[in-house]
Amino acid sequence: MAVTVPSLLRTRQPERHGRSQRARASGGTPCVLIGTDTYPPDVNGAAYFTARLAQGLIARGVNVHVLCQSDEGPPGVEVRDGVTVHRLRSMPSLVHATLRLTVPAGTRGHVEQLLRRLRPDVIHIQNHFIVGRLLLSAARRHAIPVVATNHFMPENLFNYLHVPEALRTAIGDLAWRDFCRVLRDVEHITTPTRIAAQLLLDKGFQRPVEAISCGIDLSRFHPSRDAGTTEGGADEARSRVRARLGMADRPTVVFVGRLDEEKHIEDLIEALPQVLVADTQLVLAGTGSQRQRMERLAAEKGVADRVHFLGFVSHEELPLVYRAADVYAISGTAELQSIATLEAMASGLPVVAADAMALPHLVEIGRNGYLYQPGDTGELAKYLTTILSSPEERIRMGEASRAMAAPHDQANSLARYERVYRDVSHSHTH
Missing domain, CATH: 3.40.50.2000 (Glycogen Phosphorylase B;)
Structure with missing residues (x-):
């Protein structure tokens, strides 16, 4: 469920600002800005993971905001399932029937304003494409540490981009080199499994990669409870x-x-x-x-x-x-x-x-x-x-x-991400 809140940043900003300062000073829960190029109502694994992460962290008392593309076109701010979601202006994707893409032109000012108001302790990006790159650049200007989670494999894009079979290996290699270049200076990088972490190292990424399961809600996914024991x-x-x-x-x-x-x-x-x-x-x-x-x-x-x-x-x-x-x-x-x-x-x-x-x-x-x-x-x-x-x-x-x-209980994953946020925030200020 989404609720539009046009003036949310103006009315709540003083509280966010103060809480972030206290987090830095006391080692308490940090303010986290999550950036992604895909978010519900998009239907894909990265979108669902990001939403579950944001919702789960908020349920644990973490101060979380999400920055992503608008699902309709115009920019705005809404509360979706308890998460404050900041939507950037978007346009239809030329290669995907339902996915929209952030319009880069003119968004730098929006991102700058958001960072000045929220003053997040940590930025957590879910990709290295449009929103991820915008936030990486802004994070460096504002001296904010960045955590990155990789959901990317070139193979997941070849079909949409209509890449010929003969060119896929070469284009995949170029895509991985771009990945390594863009994310080489982030403070911490994660991926869902050890195999996925090893893949990044095999593709030339030269920093440690931590495997953190995306996590699942064991209270929702379980065998039927009215089945009895037979x-x-x-x-x-x-x-x-x-x-x-x-x-x-x-x-x-x-x-x-x-x-x-x-x-x-x-x-x-x-x-x-x-x-x-x-x-x-x-x-x-x-x-x-x-x-x-x-x-x-x-x-x-x-x-x-x-x-x-x-x-x-x-x-x-x-x-x-x-x-x-x-x-x-x-x-x-x-x-x-x-x-x-x-x-x-x-x-x-x-x-x-x-x-x-x-x-x-x-x-x-x-x-x-x-x-x-x-x-x-x-x-x-x-x-x-x-x-x-x-x-x-x-x-x-x-x-x-x-x-x-x-x-793989999501409670374990959420607790680990909280620790990562605290650690990178603490090390960045000392």
Whole structure:
């Protein structure tokens, strides 16, 4: 929920200013300005992480503001889900149907005014593009330390930018060199997993990189609590959820995320006819540029009646999608962590995942699921069959998934970020 507050900065600024000074002097909670090029209502992992981070920090008593692009065009200030969000003037993206981009011209003055009024102890940027660069430059002028979190992989942009396959390696190398140049002087850099941290080092970043999980809300994502302690009770609970979501009541493989090129949804659809458990269905929750192509592929493979496109799922109903499933499958090859996979694990689902990027970080083969070679749909189908054909295996792996997801409780991530903010703020003033 968003509430427009045109004069918020003017009416509240004296309080913010004083609190920031006390934070510097006493080592208390700092004032944090989070900058990002994507924020709800945008639908993507970086936007959701940033919103959860801001909301979670505010719930812990941290003084947080967010700077991002306007979701409608004109600049303004609003309160969204308890977070004060400062929106910069934006324009439609030429390569993405829903994403808007900050208009750089004329924004420096807005950023300067905001920093003078808030006087943040720390700036936390979520990317190195338009808003990130604006804040990096301003932070240096105002001697404010910067924390950066990386959600970037060139592969996630190639489809939108229509980069030819033959040029992707060269353009990817250029993009990584730009990344290293822009963020080389930040005080602290984080990324969601150790694998993602090692990727930055392999791409030439020459500073220490800390892995901090994006975190998940274990109070929202959990197995159905009305399932009882038997498999029969779990089956009944799943049946009720499927009916609520308009799904057929049959063995269910689920994927949650964008239906875009780097997600390789075709693996999941092409594997479905090879799954040896009768009437297995694939449920895809999300939107994206590849939906129509995937619908055509499902028809070509003769499984259109068993591929269910849920489309966009609301925040409130998302936990139900996982509770409707028997197993979670993910075929993406450019995941820096995969929050959706963690949510599925917390919900008690076994996982079959592509053996690519950070996904192996979430799967212990034979314990909570399996890894398959990207593109090998026969192998994917074999593992899905193994799990779906054995209720005992499914329960055992689901319990292991839940246990493995527990350390990713967002409370742990929020506490670590608070410590990072205090540390960089303290070291910057001494």
